[in-house]
Amino acid sequence: SQQGEEDPQALSIQEGENATMNCSYKTSINNLQWYRQNSGRGLVHLILIRSNEREKHSGRLRVTLDTSKKSSSLLITASRAADTASYFCASNTGGFKTIFGAGTRLFVKA
Amino acid sequence: GAVVSQHPSWVICKSGTSVKIECRSLDFQATTMFWYRQFPKQSLMLMATSNEGSKATYEQGVEKDKFLINHASLTLSTLTVTSAHPEDSSFYICSASRLAGVPYEQYFGPGTRLTVT
Numbered sequence: 001s002q003q004g005e006e007d008p009q010a011l012s013i014q015e016g017e018n019a020t021m022n023c024s025y026k027t028s029i030n031n032l033q034w035y036r037q038n039s040g041r042g043l044v045h046l047i048l049i050r051s052n053e054r055e056k057h058s059g060r061l062r063v064t065l066d067t068s069k070k071s072s073s074l075l076i077t078a079s080r081a082a083d084t085a086s087y088f089c090a091s092n093t094g095g096f097k098t099i100f101g102a103g104t105r106l107f108v109k110a
Numbered sequence: 111g112a113v114v115s116q117h118p119s120w121v122i123c124k125s126g127t128s129v130k131i132e133c134r135s136l137d138f139q140a141t142t143m144f145w146y147r148q149f150p151k152q153s154l155m156l157m158a159t160s161n162e163g164s165k166a167t168y169e170q171g172v173e174k175d176k177f178l179i180n181h182a183s184l185t186l187s188t189l190t191v192t193s194a195h196p197e198d199s200s201f202y203i204c205s206a207s208r209l210a211g212v213p214y215e216q217y218f219g220p221g222t223r224l225t226v227t
Contacts, residue, residue, distance in 0.1 A: 033215070042116075042203055042220040043154075088153060098144075098216060100154045 006089060006101040014109050019076040021104040023089030024069075030092045032065060034074050037086045037103075046074075046087075081110040113137050114206050116219035123194055123226055130190045131222045133204030139184035140206035144216065145177070148201040160187055194226040 005024045013019055025032070031050045035043040049056045049065045049072065056063045062075040076083055089101040113136040123129050133143055142161050146154040158174075160166035160181035168174045176198075178190040187206075191198055201223050205216040 035218075040201070040221070040223070042114075043205075043218040045215065045217070048215060097156070097159065099156070100146075102153045105151070 006087075006104050008104060009102065010105045010107070012107045012109065013079060015079060015081055017079055019079050019083070019106055019108070021074045021087050021089075021106070022071060023073070023101045024071045025089070025091040025099070025101070026070065027091075027093055029067070030094050032063075032072050033090045033092070033098070034061075034063060034072075035088045035090060035100075037088065039085075043088070076106075079106075079108045081108050084108045112208065112217040114140075114204065114217045114219040116202075116204055116222050118222060119220060120223040121225070123224070125195055125226055126193055128190055128192045129194055129224060130188055131202055131204075131224075133187045133189070133206070133219050135185045135206045135208070135217070138206075138208040138217075140187075140208055141184075142207045143181055143187040144205045144207075145179060145187075145189050146203045146205070148203060148221075150201075154203060157189075191224065194224070196226045199224055199226045 007022050033048045034046040037043050047058050047063050049063050060077045065072045084107050086103045086105045088103045090098045092098050115134045117132045144159050145157045148154045156169050157172045158166045158168045158179050160179050162181050162184050166179035181187040201221050203221045205218045207216050
C-alpha cells in the first residue's frame with residue numbers, strides 16, 4: 001500500500017484533554033505534513049516539519065518527527081469540541097508527490 | 111492567500127454520462143495540480159499529477175482514458191470522469207502547489223462529491 005499507517009484509527013476524548021495521534025511512513029522523506037479534514041470538506045494544512053527537524057509547535061499543536069523510526073506524532077493540547085475532525089499525515093519523498101496516511105478520526109466531547 | 115476552489119461542489123449524474131470537475135487557484139499561479147479521490151471514512155488516494163501545459167502523470171491503477179485531466183493554464187485544471195459508473199461515486203479533491211512559497215506545500219480545494227446513479 002502507498003499509505004502510511006496512523007493510529008489510533010479513532011479517538012474519543014473529553015474537552016480539555018490532550019489528543020495524540022501517531023503516523024508511520026515507509027520511505028525516507030523530505031518533509032511530513034499534518035492536515036485536518038472536517039466531515040465532507042477539503043483539507044486544511046496544519047503544520048509542516050522538515051526531515052532535519054525533530055519538533056515543531058504551532059499554537060496548541062505540537063508535532064514530533066523521528067526519522068530513525070519513520071514516525072511522527074501530532075499532539076493537540078487542551079482540546080475543544082471544534083477540534084473534532086479527521087487528521088491525516090502526509091509524507092513528501094521528494095518533488096511534489098505526497099502520500100497520505102490512513103487518518104485518525106478525533107471526536108472531542110463537550 | 112493560496113485559495114483553491116472546485117466546481118461543482120457536488121454533482122449527481124446518470125451512469126454512462128461524463129462529468130467535468132474544475133479546480134482553480136484563485137490568488138496564485140499553480141506549478142502543479144493534483145487530483146485525489148476519497149471514499150467514505152478513508153484516506154486520500156492520489157490519482158494523478160498535472161503540470162501546466164503537459165500531460166498528466168497517473169498513479170498505478172488509475173485509468174487515464176477514464177479520468178481525463180487537462181491543465182490548460184497556471185490557474186485551472188479539470189478532471190473529466192468519462193462514462194461514469196456507480197463505482198466512480200466518490201469525493202474528488204484537487205490541490206495545487208504554487209510557483210513561489212513553501213516548497214512542496216499543497217493547498218487543497220473543498221472537494222467535489224460525485225454520485226453516479
